Structures are given as structure tokens and as C-alpha cells.
Amino acid sequence: MFDLTAFQRDLLFTISGFEEPHGLKLKRSLQEDYEEEISNGRLYPNLGELVDRGLIRKGKLDDRANTYQITREGLRVLRRRRQWEERSVPDGLVGT
Template structure:
């Protein structure tokens, strides 16, 4: 997780927080959070990076639509990140 950009980490969290979202659902969530447009040219290459790193799996819903899900490794990485953050941030 330490080698991910902030955007890639946000992508991972967004995928983890939804039930097998497709790319546009992830895009919509991030645009709401960032309050600005997320371009396809930024979104999909970064999703592919998460797939290449084994943190996210990409499936095909139909010929035009892919969906994404967090792998067990991705879940472990998110949990490890939370533990690390909790060392520095009081959760109260």
C-alpha cells in the first residue's frame, strides 16, 4: 500500500466500499468526494495498476462493462493501513 499514490488508495477504498462496482460507479463516487471531474484517462489506468498489483480483481459484466472487487490481499492492505494510521491518529 505504501507504494500507491493517494488517488490509487482512494480508488481502492472506493472499490472496497461498494458491491462489485463498475468503473462509472467508482468514478461517480470519487467525483463526489473530490468535487471535480475525474477523467477516464486517469481512472482506468489507475484501476489497472491496482489490478496489476493484486489488490483489485477486474471482471467482465458484458462486452462493454467491467466490474471491480477488492482481493483478499487488498483487504489485508487496507487493514494494515488502518492499523498504521491508528498509531498516529486518535480514533475518538
């Protein structure tokens, strides 16, 4: 949980919100909230690392695009992270 980068966690959260998004859909979704440009050189190596770690699965959309799906282990990591955040943030700060 703590050995993921913030960007990798954001990827996991984003992937979990879609059924089987492709890379460009993930990039567009994240780009809405990121101030800096998300390059393919940043996106795809991080997706590859999440696949290698068993947190997401990679499928094939067509000859040019892959799809990504969060695994049970990926969901477990996200749940643990959310629980840690809820314990760590004082009640008065949530939602302010």
C-alpha cells in the same frame, strides 16, 4: 501500502464498499468527494495498475463495462493502512 498513490488508496476503499462496481459507478462515487474532475484517463490506468498488483480483480459486466472486486491482498493493504493511521494520529485529533 506506502507505494500506492492517494488516488489508488481511495479507489481501493471505494471498491471495498461495493459488491462488484463498474468503472462509471466508481467514478461517480469518488467524484462526490473530489473537487477536481476525475477523467477516464486517470481512472482506468489506476484500476489497471491495481489489477496488475493483485489488489483488485477485474470481471466483465457486459461488452462495454468491467466490474472490479477487492482481493484479500487488497483488504490486507487497507487494514494495514487503517492501523497505521490509527497509530499515527493523536487521539485528540480524531473526529475533530
